Amino acid sequence: MNKIDVLLGLQWGDEGKGKVVDALTQHYNVVARFQGGANAGHSLEFNGIKHVLHLIPSGIFHPKTINIIGNGVVLDPAILVQEISELEQMGVDATKNLHISKKAHLILPTHRALDAALEQAKGDNKIGSTLKGIGPTYTDKTARNGLRVGDILRPDFDARYKQLRQKHLDTIAQLNGPVAPTQADEDAWMRAIDKLRSYTLIDSEYAIDQHLSDGQRVLAEGAQGSLLDIDFGSYPFVTSSNTVCAGACTGMGIAPGRIGEVYGIFKAYCTRVGAGPFPTELFDSTGEQLRTIGAEFGATTGRPRRCGWLDLVALRYAIMVNGVTQLIMTKADVLDTFASIKVATAYRVDGQLTNQIPYNTDARIEPVYQEFAGWQTDITSIRCESDLPQRLLDYVRFIEEQTGVPVRIISVGPDRNATIMRG
Ligand code: IMP
Numbered sequence: 001m002n003k004i005d006v007l008l009g010l011q012w013g014d015e016g017k018g019k020v021v022d023a024l025t026q027h028y029n030v031v032a033r034f035q036g037g038a039n040a041g042h043s044l045e046f047n048g049i050k051h052v053l054h055l056i057p058s059g060i061f062h063p064k065t066i067n068i069i070g071n072g073v074v075l076d077p078a079i080l081v082q083e084i085s086e087l088e089q090m091g092v093d094a095t096k097n098l099h100i101s102k103k104a105h106l107i108l109p110t111h112r113a114l115d116a117a118l119e120q121a122k123g124d125n126k127i128g129s130t131l132k133g134i135g136p137t138y139t140d141k142t143a144r145n146g147l148r149v150g151d152i153l154r155p156d157f158d159a160r161y162k163q164l165r166q167k168h169l170d171t172i173a174q175l176n177g178p179v180a181p182t183q184a185d186e187d188a189w190m191r192a193i194d195k196l197r198s199y200t201l202i203d204s205e206y207a208i209d210q211h212l213s214d215g216q217r218v219l220a221e222g223a224q225g226s227l228l229d230i231d232f233g234s235y236p237f238v239t240s241s242n243t244v245c246a247g248a249c250t251g252m253g254i255a256p257g258r259i260g261e262v263y264g265i266f267k268a269y270c271t272r273v274g275a276g277p278f279p280t281e282l283f284d285s286t287g288e289q290l291r292t293i294g295a296e297f298g299a300t301t302g303r304p305r306r307c308g309w310l311d312l313v314a315l316r317y318a319i320m321v322n323g324v325t326q327l328i329m330t331k332a333d334v335l336d337t338f339a340s341i342k343v344a345t346a347y348r349v350d351g352q353l354t355n356q357i358p359y360n361t362d363a364r365i366e367p368v369y370q371e372f373a374g375w376q377t378d379i380t381s382i383r384c385e386s387d388l389p390q391r392l393l394d395y396v397r398f399i400e401e402q403t404g405v406p407v408r409i410i411s412v413g414p415d416r417n418a419t420i421m422r423g
Pocket of ligand 1: 039129132225228239240275
């Protein structure tokens with residue numbers, strides 16, 4: 001029986017997963033999201049147009065691919081409906097091949113308001129949440145208060161909605177929260193619920209099992225990044241779901257033994273949005289250069305991303321917890337103009353050399369760098385490995401040596417075609 005391949009971000013999100021899934025989709029019949037929600041922003045570019053998907057799996061642009069929103073996802077119907085209508089305007093019928101797990105939890109308008117109230121209450125310790133209601137929805141899920149997609153088919157849905165909404169409003173009032181949702185927001189959400197009733201709602205664990213039994217190829221598309229994982233990220237500066245490979249098992253109903261290839265995506269440098277440790281962050285003009293050339297501004301929030309050099313301590317950690325079998329390096333072209341490129345190979349923590357990420361998020365980490373001469377060549381139109389500059393290949397080989405995992409794909413630009421497959 002076929003296995004599920006999993007594609008994950010190995011850093012703090014924004015590694016270019018959308019583009020890579022889109023490029024790989026031709027080899028898969030099914031693409032599934034298994035965690036997170038509309039806090040994600042997966043950018044895809046083809047025919048000169050950029051598309052950003054927040055909730056819908058990145059296989060949606062391929063007319064024959066089935067796209068599944070798994071049980072581990074938290075789903076805001078208003079955002080889903082909006083995304084579907086934007087796709088419709090581009091001539092893509094997103095509902096045709098979109099299957100949604102009945103067990104996915106619903107994000108209510110009051111979850112969003114609660115997110116803002118809780119974040120505000122944190123004062124100086126803000127996480128930098130995208131404020132899409134992700135955290136409060138997962139909180140309700142684990143507290144066993146949540147509403148699930150399948151509940152919208154039950155006759156008591158309205159009553160249960162009102163009960164949960166009131167609970168949220170009470171908490172927001174206690175927190176002196178910023179704002180309760182507007183009537184317009186709530187009306188739009190209710191209209192979206194009506195639409196959701198007409199979509200294909202499934203028991204995704206059975207559906208995926210059937211797809212695999214039928215010999216179909218399934219790709220699980222991770223969101224955010226491994227270093228934002230609720231357990232293995234720099235807690236509490238993390239998202240609220242398991243973004244690592246194990247999350248694909250719980251977020252889709254897949255047995256661990258049915259995981260096949262684990263593709264790990266990383267950028268040729270690092271970025272992070274929101275608060276939390278970032279050992280290789282650059283506060284100088286080099287960091288600014290990475291941000292400008294790499295267009296490092298959030299696809300979901302528009303916030304400028306923090307930028308820094310590639311961190312191999314963090315990358316090796318992400319490879320370890322995920323069991324990565326193949327690496328994919330993105331945005332190599334962003335480094336095209338740099339005369340020198342640095343990579344952190346170890347940390348010095350309180351004067352001690354280490355290869356491990358310290359437990360304390362406030363530890364003073366000094367990265368130990370290895371420096372490389374930049375290739376200083378425009379690689380954006382290169383489509384074949386043998387045409388890549390030797391210095392870039394040396395950089396890639398160094399990463400392979402340091403991680404023990406082959407780099408199978410190098411992305412050299414945002415377009416679907418700007419993808420170099422290696423042997
Ligand atoms: P939340 O998941 O919206 O609550 O945000 C928690 C943290 O994860 C914040 O630092 C966000 O900036 C970050 N985050 C959430 N989703 C993404 C993403 O898709 N890409 C990058 N960072 C993200």
